[in-house]
Each structure stands twice: as C-alpha cells, then as structure tokens.
C-alpha cells in the first residue's frame with residue numbers, strides 16, 4: 001500500500017502526544033523470540049509496516065503468534081518450518097525490511113542453520129552486513145552467499161564463544177552476534193559492540209530468559225553461553241526518534257506540545273542537541289514540555305565558529321534524527337552544518353526543502369549547510385515524494401510549518417515507521433488528510 005498525504009500548513013498545534021513503542025527495538029526483540037520454545041510476551045509493539053511484516057514472517061516460519069490486545073503479543077517458537085525460510089516467498093518477504101537480518105543469529109544458534117535474502121530497509125547509501133557475518137563466522141559458522149539469488153546462508157554444528165573485535169559498532173550486527181552467543185558454548189566477548197538503549201533492552205530481556213550477559217550499556221559485552229533460554233515478558237521503550245521528531249515539530253510550528261512518558265534517562269544527548277538549536281524544552285516528571293516559541297537561535301561553538309551536528313554510534317547522536325535537525329534549522333536564527341557521517345545518501349532530500357524556500361547548500365553527500373530563516377520567511381507548500389522513513393517525516397514537519405498546501409506521495413515510507421501518524425497529528429490540531 002502506498003498513498004499520499006495532503007497537508008495545509010502554518011497552523012499552530014497544541015496538546016499532548018505519546019510516542020509509540022520503539023521501531024528499532026521491536027525489530028530486535030521480535031527476532032529474539034526464536035531463541036526459546038517457551039512463550040514470550042511482548043508489549044508496546046508499534047503497529048507499523050516494518051514490525052507487522054516481521055510478525056508475519058515469524059508466523060509463516062511456524063511461530064505461534066497470539067494477539068492479546070493493541071501492541072501486546074505472545075510468541076511461541078516451539079515448532080518451526082524451514083521450508084518457508086528456504087522458499088521464494090521468504091526471499092521476497094525477508095527482503096522487504098532491514099530488521100529481518102536479525103533472524104539469522106537466533107536461527108543459527110537454535111537450529112544450526114540460517115538463511116536470509118539481502119534485507120531491505122531505507123535506501124540511504126551502502127549498508128553492508130560484513131560485521132554481522134564476521135561475528136557469526138568467528139563463533140564457528142560456515143558462511144555462503146549465493147550472488148545470483150542474493151541469498152545468505154550460515155551453518156554450524158556448534159557455536160563456540162570467543163573474543164570478537166568488531167570492525168564497526170553495528171547496531172543490528174551486535175544484536176545478531178549477542179543472540180547467537182547467548183546459546184554458544186563458553187564465553188564470548190564482543191569489543192566495539194554497539195551499546196544503544198535498544199541493544200541494552202535486548203540484553204536485559206535475554207538475561208531474563210536465562211542468558212548471562214554483562215557489560216550491558218558498554219562497548220565490551222561478555223556473554224557466558226547457556227544451553228537453554230526460557231520464556232519472558234518484555235515492554236518496548238518509547239521511540240526516541242519519534243520523540244526527537246515531535247520536539248522538532250513543536251519548534252517549527254511555534255507550538256506548545258507535551259511529549260508524554262519519554263523515558264528521559266534513555267534519551268542520551270538528544271534533548272541537549274535540540275537545545276543547541278535554541279529550542280526550549282523542559283523535563284516535567286517523565287514528559288518533555290516544549291513551550292510555544294516565536295524564534296529559536298542556533299548556538300555557536302565556544303570559539304564562535306558555526307555549530308556542527310553530526311551522527312555517531314551511541315552515546316553519540318543517532319543518524320536517524322539528523323534529517324529532523326536539518327529541517328528544524330531551516331527556520332532557526334543562525335547557521336548550522338549538518339554532517340551525516342554514517343550514510344551516504346540521506347541528505348539528498350534537501351532539494352525538496354530548497355524548493356520550499358529553505359536556504360541550504362548541499363556541500364557533498366554527507367554535509368549540508370543550513371542558513372536559518374528565523375521564522376521570517378515561512379516555507380512554501382509544495383508537492384513531494386517521501387524518499388525514506390526519516391526524511392519523509394522531516395518533510396511532513398516542513399509541510400506542517402509551511403504556508404499553503406503540500407502533497408507528500410509515497411507515504412508508505414512514513415507508515416513504515418510511524419503508527420497512525422495522521423491520526424495523532426490531527427489530535428493536536430494538524431490539518432492532514434490521507435488521500
């Protein structure tokens with residue numbers, strides 16, 4: 001299903017918005033249900049395309065899936081069907097999202113074999129999988145890649161723990177290796193591990209299932225393998241990318257918005273990064289309150305030079321929020337250099353913002369300079385196509401702040417990651433229709 005949003009911008013919004021459960025946590029946690037034959041109950045699962053596709057894949061693989069209520073499912077992987085995993089159907093299904101790659105570690109650990117088509121996800125530059133396979137091969141797996149079918153396979157009679165130094169702190173790569181190591185023989189140490197909150201959540205869940213993982217939250221994870229994992233219950237954190245997006249939305253539309261139950265302690269540098277753009281935000285219990293602001297001024301570095309905001313592995317700033325930072329800077333007072341270090345093709349959406357009247361120079365595929373308009377010349381509504389999930393939401397925020405009507409096509413890209421986004425925006429006063 002694709003579709004189109006029609007937005008009439010320039011309206012101030014007001015009210016409370018509650019972030020959905022985290023998409024990228026859900027993708028890890030759902031893959032982990034394969035590690036046990038017992039029931040795993042998961043709550044606060046966002047109702048979004050990528051996550052629903054992964055749940056369907058689990059069902060087709062033979063996992064018993066029971067819906068207990070909104071966002072609340074029980075999974076039981078006591079019998080699975082490898083015919084599906086080797087089928088053409090799975091080659092299509094698995095290729096539709098990025099998160100499916102994390103089925104490989106659990107499949108390998110539990111059944112000694114794993115298969116996967118080249119996964120999908122955002123087309124935001126090269127997205128290599130070397131780190132995943134490096135780790136799984138070091139644990140003892142035999143790796144094969146069928147270049148004609150774009151199909152990966154791994155086989156292992158047994159996995160044996162060892163010291164693994166990752167060549168990069170890959171988020172989904174670390175998740176894959178941790179899940180495999182949890183059922184390997186002996187001790188695995190993963191150095192240069194990714195350590196973002198969603199991975200911490202995964203490790204904590206695995207420990208509740210009987211795994212023995214220490215170093216959680218650091219870049220050195222130690223995993224003492226166990227023979228068997230049990231069932232458990234798990235609740236997803238709120239989605240930090242959504243939280244950042246709503247901060248940006250409030251600033252761009254000069255709106256007073258409260259973001260509910262954000263789990264502030266897990267937001268890392270996100271709140272302060274938005275503050276560097278001059279956006280006021282306050283912690284109120286576990287909510288974020290953003291007052292209506294007529295203007296916001298971008299800070300400079302101490303030496304007076306232009307502020308740079310760049311991405312980095314956690315606890316650095318997540319690359320998934322840089323497009324929001326960029327769009328918000330277009331209406332700030334001052335200038336900003338956005339440096340997207342991780343991905344090569346995530347900044348090209350700036351041409352749409354330039355069409356809308358934003359002052360941006362795309363320096364190269366990784367860097368864009370934004371000269372803020374200080375809310376003196378509003379962006380103009382236009383027709384655009386959502387290129388990827390986060391740029392799509394950034395364009396949506398631009399359209400909500402812009403004068404006049406905007407049309408955004410290909411909103412499937414937005415629905416991939418944001419639950420009922422039009423309904424929730426309408427509830428705080430946005431003029432948005434799905435047409």
Ligand SMILES: CC(=O)N[C@H]1[C@@H](OP(=O)(O)OP(=O)(O)OC[C@H]2O[C@@H](n3ccc(=O)[nH]c3=O)[C@H](O)[C@@H]2O)O[C@H](CO)[C@@H](O)[C@@H]1O
Pocket residue numbers: 024025027098099126127128168169170171172173194313318319320341342343
């Ligand atoms: C389903 C899911 O969870 N997707 C997220 C996950 O993707 P994913 O796990 O695919 O991303 P990785 O962490 O593997 O890497 C992201 C990119 O950064 C590069 N890289 C990574 C680590 C490093 O130290 N140096 C470096 O240059 C990689 O080569 C790659 O181009 O993490 C990304 C980075 O936070 C997020 O953008 C994605 O939304």
Ligand SMILES: C=C(OP(=O)(O)O)C(=O)O
Pocket residue numbers: 023024050097098099120121122320389390417
């Ligand atoms: C890039 C993202 O998603 P995926 O890794 O699923 O493509 C994202 O969530 O911003």
